[in-house]
Amino acid sequence: MKVKASAPSNIALIKYMGKTNETNLPSNSSLSYTLEHLRTFVEIESTQHNDSWEALPGLEPITLNETGLKKFLAHFDRLKNLWEVPGHFLIRSANNFPADCGLASSASSFAALTKATYELARTVRPQLQVSDAELSRLSRMGSGSSCRSFFSPWAVWSAEGAKPVEINLELEHAVVIVAGGAKSVSSSQAHKRVPSSLLFSGRTQRAEQRLVKLEASLANKEWQECFEICWTEFWDMHALFETSQPAFGYMTPGSIEVLARMRGIWQTSGDGPLVTMDAGANVHLLLRKDQVSKARVWLGGLNALTSWPRQ
Numbered sequence: 056m057k058v059k060a061s062a063p064s065n066i067a068l069i070k071y072m073g074k075t076n077e078t079n080l081p082s083n084s085s086l087s088y089t090l091e092h093l094r095t096f097v098e099i100e101s102t103q104h105n106d107s108w109e110a111l112p113g114l115e116p117i118t119l120n121e122t123g124l125k126k127f128l129a130h131f132d133r134l135k136n137l138w139e140v141p142g143h144f145l146i147r148s149a150n151n152f153p154a155d156c157g158l159a160s161s162a163s164s165f166a167a168l169t170k171a172t173y174e175l176a177r178t179v180r181p182q183l184q185v186s187d188a189e190l191s192r193l194s195r196m197g198s199g200s201s202c203r204s205f206f207s208p209w210a211v212w213s214a215e216g217a218k219p220v221e222i223n224l225e226l227e228h229a230v231v232i233v234a235g236g237a238k239s240v241s242s243s244q245a246h247k248r249v250p251s252s253l254l255f256s257g258r259t260q261r262a263e264q265r266l267v268k269l270e271a272s273l274a275n276k277e278w279q280e281c282f283e284i285c286w287t288e289f290w291d292m293h294a295l296f297e298t299s300q301p302a303f304g305y306m307t308p309g310s311i312e313v314l315a316r317m318r319g320i321w322q323t324s325g326d327g328p329l330v331t332m333d334a335g336a337n338v339h340l341l342l343r344k345d346q347v348s349k350a351r352v353w354l355g356g357l358n359a360l361t362s363w364p365r366q
Protein backbone atom coordinates (compact mmCIF):
# COMPACT_ATOMS: atom_id res chain seq x y z
CA MET A 56 0.00 0.00 0.00
CA LYS A 57 1.32 3.37 -1.04
CA VAL A 58 -0.13 6.89 -0.73
CA LYS A 59 0.99 9.85 -2.80
CA ALA A 60 0.51 13.61 -2.72
CA SER A 61 2.08 16.72 -4.11
CA ALA A 62 2.02 20.40 -3.18
CA PRO A 63 3.23 23.62 -4.74
CA SER A 64 5.80 26.08 -3.46
CA ASN A 65 4.98 29.72 -2.90
CA ILE A 66 6.81 33.02 -3.01
CA ALA A 67 6.07 35.61 -0.34
CA LEU A 68 5.80 39.26 -1.36
CA ILE A 69 5.18 40.32 2.23
CA LYS A 70 7.56 38.15 4.21
CA TYR A 71 7.13 35.91 7.23
CA MET A 72 10.24 36.80 9.21
CA GLY A 73 10.32 36.40 12.97
CA LYS A 74 8.11 34.05 14.97
CA THR A 75 6.57 34.19 18.40
CA ASN A 76 6.83 30.51 19.35
CA GLU A 77 8.09 27.08 18.38
CA THR A 78 4.90 26.16 16.49
CA ASN A 79 5.76 28.86 13.95
CA LEU A 80 3.27 31.54 14.89
CA PRO A 81 4.48 34.51 12.85
CA SER A 82 5.40 37.97 14.16
CA ASN A 83 3.55 39.48 11.20
CA SER A 84 1.10 38.54 8.47
CA SER A 85 2.43 37.54 5.06
CA LEU A 86 1.11 37.45 1.50
CA SER A 87 2.25 35.00 -1.17
CA TYR A 88 1.75 33.84 -4.72
CA THR A 89 1.50 30.07 -5.15
CA LEU A 90 3.91 28.55 -7.66
CA GLU A 91 1.83 25.70 -9.06
CA HIS A 92 4.59 24.62 -11.47
CA LEU A 93 7.18 24.12 -8.71
CA ARG A 94 6.09 21.15 -6.62
CA THR A 95 7.23 18.55 -4.12
CA PHE A 96 6.01 14.97 -4.56
CA VAL A 97 5.74 12.67 -1.54
CA GLU A 98 5.06 8.93 -1.39
CA ILE A 99 4.55 6.98 1.83
CA GLU A 100 4.57 3.22 2.20
CA SER A 101 4.65 0.92 5.22
CA THR A 102 7.86 -0.73 6.37
CA GLN A 103 8.97 -3.12 9.12
CA HIS A 104 11.67 -0.67 10.22
CA ASN A 105 11.49 2.72 11.92
CA ASP A 106 10.11 5.73 10.06
CA SER A 107 12.68 6.91 7.54
CA TRP A 108 13.11 9.15 4.53
CA GLU A 109 14.83 8.78 1.17
CA ALA A 110 14.88 10.70 -2.10
CA LEU A 111 12.11 9.77 -4.55
CA PRO A 112 13.79 8.63 -7.77
CA GLY A 113 13.04 10.14 -11.16
CA LEU A 114 12.81 13.81 -10.13
CA GLU A 115 15.30 16.39 -8.87
CA PRO A 116 16.94 14.85 -5.81
CA ILE A 117 16.42 16.64 -2.48
CA THR A 118 19.27 16.56 -0.03
CA LEU A 119 18.23 16.80 3.59
CA ASN A 120 20.81 17.57 6.24
CA GLU A 121 20.47 16.08 9.72
CA THR A 122 18.41 18.99 11.07
CA GLY A 123 16.18 19.02 8.00
CA LEU A 124 15.59 15.28 8.23
CA LYS A 125 14.76 15.49 11.96
CA LYS A 126 12.29 18.33 11.32
CA PHE A 127 10.62 16.40 8.48
CA LEU A 128 10.27 13.14 10.44
CA ALA A 129 9.13 15.00 13.58
CA HIS A 130 6.31 16.56 11.57
CA PHE A 131 5.30 13.15 10.23
CA ASP A 132 5.34 11.77 13.78
CA ARG A 133 3.17 14.65 15.07
CA LEU A 134 0.56 13.97 12.36
CA LYS A 135 0.67 10.18 12.88
CA ASN A 136 0.03 10.70 16.60
CA LEU A 137 -2.78 13.18 15.97
CA TRP A 138 -4.56 10.92 13.48
CA GLU A 139 -3.64 7.73 15.37
CA VAL A 140 -1.86 6.02 12.49
CA PRO A 141 -0.18 2.81 13.71
CA GLY A 142 3.01 1.30 12.23
CA HIS A 143 6.17 2.52 10.57
CA PHE A 144 6.70 4.07 7.16
CA LEU A 145 9.20 4.91 4.48
CA ILE A 146 8.67 8.44 3.13
CA ARG A 147 10.07 9.31 -0.28
CA SER A 148 10.09 12.83 -1.63
CA ALA A 149 11.53 14.92 -4.43
CA ASN A 150 10.96 18.22 -6.18
CA ASN A 151 10.34 18.94 -9.84
CA PHE A 152 12.70 21.94 -9.52
CA PRO A 153 16.44 21.98 -8.88
CA ALA A 154 17.70 22.28 -5.30
CA ASP A 155 19.96 25.20 -6.22
CA CYS A 156 17.11 27.47 -7.27
CA GLY A 157 16.91 28.56 -3.65
CA LEU A 158 13.19 28.25 -3.41
CA ALA A 159 11.63 27.80 -0.02
CA SER A 160 11.38 24.11 -0.82
CA SER A 161 10.38 23.56 2.80
CA ALA A 162 7.04 25.19 1.91
CA SER A 163 6.19 22.60 -0.76
CA SER A 164 7.86 19.75 1.15
CA PHE A 165 5.91 20.22 4.35
CA ALA A 166 2.64 20.93 2.57
CA ALA A 167 3.07 17.74 0.50
CA LEU A 168 4.04 15.70 3.57
CA THR A 169 0.96 16.98 5.43
CA LYS A 170 -1.29 16.05 2.49
CA ALA A 171 0.28 12.62 2.02
CA THR A 172 0.03 11.81 5.74
CA TYR A 173 -3.64 12.83 5.65
CA GLU A 174 -4.16 10.37 2.77
CA LEU A 175 -2.39 7.74 4.83
CA ALA A 176 -4.60 8.46 7.85
CA ARG A 177 -7.69 8.13 5.65
CA THR A 178 -6.65 4.60 4.68
CA VAL A 179 -6.79 3.74 8.41
CA ARG A 180 -9.83 5.91 9.26
CA PRO A 181 -11.85 6.49 6.05
CA GLN A 182 -14.34 8.69 7.92
CA LEU A 183 -11.64 11.26 8.75
CA GLN A 184 -12.48 14.68 7.22
CA VAL A 185 -10.00 17.52 7.62
CA SER A 186 -10.49 20.90 5.92
CA ASP A 187 -7.76 22.66 3.93
CA ALA A 188 -7.71 25.35 6.63
CA GLU A 189 -6.96 22.74 9.28
CA LEU A 190 -4.37 20.95 7.09
CA SER A 191 -2.74 24.33 6.55
CA ARG A 192 -2.68 25.00 10.31
CA LEU A 193 -1.09 21.61 10.96
CA SER A 194 1.43 22.09 8.15
CA ARG A 195 2.45 25.44 9.68
CA MET A 196 3.72 23.55 12.72
CA GLY A 197 6.17 21.72 10.46
CA SER A 198 7.33 24.79 8.54
CA GLY A 199 5.60 28.16 8.68
CA SER A 200 5.64 29.13 5.01
CA SER A 201 4.06 25.78 4.00
CA CYS A 202 0.67 26.87 5.39
CA ARG A 203 0.28 29.29 2.45
CA SER A 204 0.77 26.51 -0.14
CA PHE A 205 -2.75 25.17 0.51
CA PHE A 206 -4.35 28.12 -1.25
CA SER A 207 -3.94 29.34 -4.80
CA PRO A 208 -3.07 31.59 -6.51
CA TRP A 209 -2.91 34.13 -3.65
CA ALA A 210 -2.70 33.38 0.07
CA VAL A 211 -2.63 35.53 3.17
CA TRP A 212 -1.38 34.17 6.47
CA SER A 213 -2.35 36.18 9.52
CA ALA A 214 -2.90 35.48 13.22
CA GLU A 215 -6.11 33.58 12.33
CA GLY A 216 -4.23 31.26 9.97
CA ALA A 217 -3.72 31.11 6.22
CA LYS A 218 -6.54 31.59 3.76
CA PRO A 219 -7.06 32.28 0.06
CA VAL A 220 -7.32 35.92 -0.89
CA GLU A 221 -9.48 37.18 -3.75
CA ILE A 222 -7.08 38.89 -6.14
CA ASN A 223 -8.01 38.49 -9.76
CA LEU A 224 -4.49 38.46 -11.14
CA GLU A 225 -2.57 35.47 -12.54
CA LEU A 226 1.15 35.98 -12.92
CA GLU A 227 4.21 34.25 -14.37
CA HIS A 228 7.26 33.52 -12.24
CA ALA A 229 10.99 33.48 -12.87
CA VAL A 230 13.81 32.83 -10.48
CA VAL A 231 17.25 34.06 -11.48
CA ILE A 232 19.78 31.58 -10.16
CA VAL A 233 22.91 33.43 -9.14
CA ALA A 234 24.59 31.17 -6.63
CA GLY A 235 24.92 27.55 -5.78
CA GLY A 236 26.00 26.06 -2.50
CA ALA A 237 24.28 25.52 0.82
CA LYS A 238 23.13 28.48 2.91
CA SER A 239 25.14 29.08 6.05
CA VAL A 240 22.10 30.33 8.01
CA SER A 241 18.81 28.47 7.49
CA SER A 242 15.57 30.45 7.36
CA SER A 243 14.58 28.83 10.68
CA GLN A 244 17.72 30.28 12.26
CA ALA A 245 17.09 33.63 10.57
CA HIS A 246 13.68 33.87 12.30
CA LYS A 247 15.43 33.48 15.65
CA ARG A 248 18.16 36.01 14.91
CA VAL A 249 16.25 38.96 13.45
CA PRO A 250 14.81 40.20 16.78
CA SER A 251 18.41 41.05 17.78
CA SER A 252 18.49 43.78 15.09
CA LEU A 253 17.78 47.34 16.24
CA LEU A 254 15.70 47.65 13.07
CA PHE A 255 13.33 44.91 14.26
CA SER A 256 11.43 47.48 16.27
CA GLY A 257 8.43 48.45 14.15
CA ARG A 258 8.88 45.52 11.76
CA THR A 259 5.44 44.04 12.51
CA GLN A 260 3.67 47.35 11.83
CA ARG A 261 5.67 47.96 8.64
CA ALA A 262 4.82 44.52 7.26
CA GLU A 263 1.13 44.78 8.21
CA GLN A 264 0.82 48.22 6.58
CA ARG A 265 2.53 47.05 3.42
CA LEU A 266 0.27 44.00 3.25
CA VAL A 267 -2.88 46.13 3.30
CA LYS A 268 -1.43 48.45 0.63
CA LEU A 269 -0.17 45.61 -1.56
CA GLU A 270 -3.47 43.75 -1.49
CA ALA A 271 -5.25 46.91 -2.64
CA SER A 272 -2.63 47.70 -5.29
CA LEU A 273 -2.74 44.16 -6.70
CA ALA A 274 -6.52 44.24 -6.80
CA ASN A 275 -6.45 47.64 -8.58
CA LYS A 276 -3.64 46.51 -10.90
CA GLU A 277 -1.43 49.43 -9.82
CA TRP A 278 1.66 47.62 -11.01
CA GLN A 279 4.34 50.19 -10.22
CA GLU A 280 2.95 50.65 -6.71
CA CYS A 281 3.08 46.83 -6.32
CA PHE A 282 6.72 46.80 -7.43
CA GLU A 283 7.66 49.55 -4.97
CA ILE A 284 6.01 47.79 -2.02
CA CYS A 285 7.65 44.41 -2.84
CA TRP A 286 11.03 46.05 -3.38
CA THR A 287 10.93 47.88 -0.03
CA GLU A 288 9.69 44.76 1.73
CA PHE A 289 12.47 42.38 0.74
CA TRP A 290 15.12 45.04 1.42
CA ASP A 291 13.55 45.52 4.86
CA MET A 292 13.98 41.78 5.55
CA HIS A 293 17.53 41.66 4.19
CA ALA A 294 18.43 44.75 6.24
CA LEU A 295 17.25 42.86 9.33
CA PHE A 296 19.62 40.02 8.44
CA GLU A 297 22.57 42.36 7.94
CA THR A 298 21.92 44.26 11.19
CA SER A 299 21.28 41.22 13.40
CA GLN A 300 23.78 40.40 16.08
CA PRO A 301 25.75 38.60 14.79
CA ALA A 302 25.07 39.88 11.28
CA PHE A 303 24.48 37.49 8.42
CA GLY A 304 23.33 37.78 4.83
CA TYR A 305 22.49 36.01 1.61
CA MET A 306 23.08 38.51 -1.18
CA THR A 307 26.07 37.93 -3.43
CA PRO A 308 27.59 40.21 -6.09
CA GLY A 309 25.44 38.23 -8.57
CA SER A 310 22.25 39.12 -6.66
CA ILE A 311 23.17 42.81 -6.60
CA GLU A 312 23.87 42.74 -10.34
CA VAL A 313 20.42 41.27 -11.07
CA LEU A 314 18.72 43.74 -8.71
CA ALA A 315 20.51 46.65 -10.38
CA ARG A 316 19.42 45.39 -13.80
CA MET A 317 15.76 45.15 -12.70
CA ARG A 318 15.83 48.62 -11.14
CA GLY A 319 17.38 49.94 -14.37
CA ILE A 320 14.57 48.38 -16.41
CA TRP A 321 12.00 50.15 -14.23
CA GLN A 322 13.87 53.46 -14.40
CA THR A 323 14.26 53.49 -18.15
CA SER A 324 10.89 52.07 -19.21
CA GLY A 325 8.52 52.77 -16.28
CA ASP A 326 7.62 49.08 -16.35
CA GLY A 327 9.22 45.86 -15.15
CA PRO A 328 8.67 42.77 -13.03
CA LEU A 329 7.83 42.57 -9.33
CA VAL A 330 11.11 41.70 -7.62
CA THR A 331 11.65 39.84 -4.36
CA MET A 332 14.21 37.72 -2.54
CA ASP A 333 13.81 35.05 0.12
CA ALA A 334 16.49 33.97 2.59
CA GLY A 335 18.83 33.14 -0.28
CA ALA A 336 20.90 34.70 -3.04
CA ASN A 337 18.52 34.12 -5.95
CA VAL A 338 16.20 36.80 -7.27
CA HIS A 339 12.51 36.06 -7.82
CA LEU A 340 10.45 37.91 -10.41
CA LEU A 341 6.70 37.95 -10.93
CA LEU A 342 5.44 39.14 -14.28
CA ARG A 343 2.13 39.97 -15.85
CA LYS A 344 1.22 37.68 -18.75
CA ASP A 345 1.67 40.55 -21.23
CA GLN A 346 5.26 41.05 -20.06
CA VAL A 347 6.47 37.57 -21.01
CA SER A 348 7.67 38.65 -24.47
CA LYS A 349 9.71 41.50 -22.92
CA ALA A 350 11.19 39.12 -20.38
CA ARG A 351 13.41 37.59 -23.07
CA VAL A 352 15.35 40.85 -23.07
CA TRP A 353 15.07 41.41 -19.29
CA LEU A 354 16.51 37.96 -18.58
CA GLY A 355 19.03 37.94 -21.46
CA GLY A 356 22.24 36.16 -20.46
CA LEU A 357 20.90 35.19 -17.02
CA ASN A 358 20.39 31.68 -15.70
CA ALA A 359 16.69 31.65 -14.94
CA LEU A 360 14.01 29.06 -14.27
CA THR A 361 10.72 30.31 -15.70
CA SER A 362 7.08 29.27 -15.43
CA TRP A 363 6.75 29.73 -19.20
CA PRO A 364 8.65 27.78 -21.88
CA ARG A 365 11.80 29.60 -23.03
CA GLN A 366 13.40 29.03 -26.43
Ligand code: DP6
Pocket residue numbers: 066067069070071072079085159161162197198199200201242243244246333334
Ligand atom coordinates in the same frame (compact mmCIF):
# COMPACT_ATOMS: atom_id res chain seq x y z
C1 DP6 B 1 12.27 34.14 4.01
O1 DP6 B 1 8.89 28.70 6.55
O2 DP6 B 1 11.32 28.24 5.97
O3 DP6 B 1 11.05 32.40 2.94
O4 DP6 B 1 8.82 28.14 9.85
O5 DP6 B 1 11.21 27.95 10.51
O6 DP6 B 1 10.29 26.43 8.73
P1 DP6 B 1 10.21 27.80 9.41
O7 DP6 B 1 10.68 28.88 8.31
P2 DP6 B 1 10.32 29.01 6.78
O8 DP6 B 1 10.58 30.58 6.56
C2 DP6 B 1 10.44 31.17 5.31
C3 DP6 B 1 10.96 32.55 5.35
C4 DP6 B 1 11.01 33.29 4.03
C5 DP6 B 1 9.82 34.25 3.89
C6 DP6 B 1 8.48 33.65 3.59
O9 DP6 B 1 8.39 32.61 2.90
O10 DP6 B 1 7.48 34.28 3.99
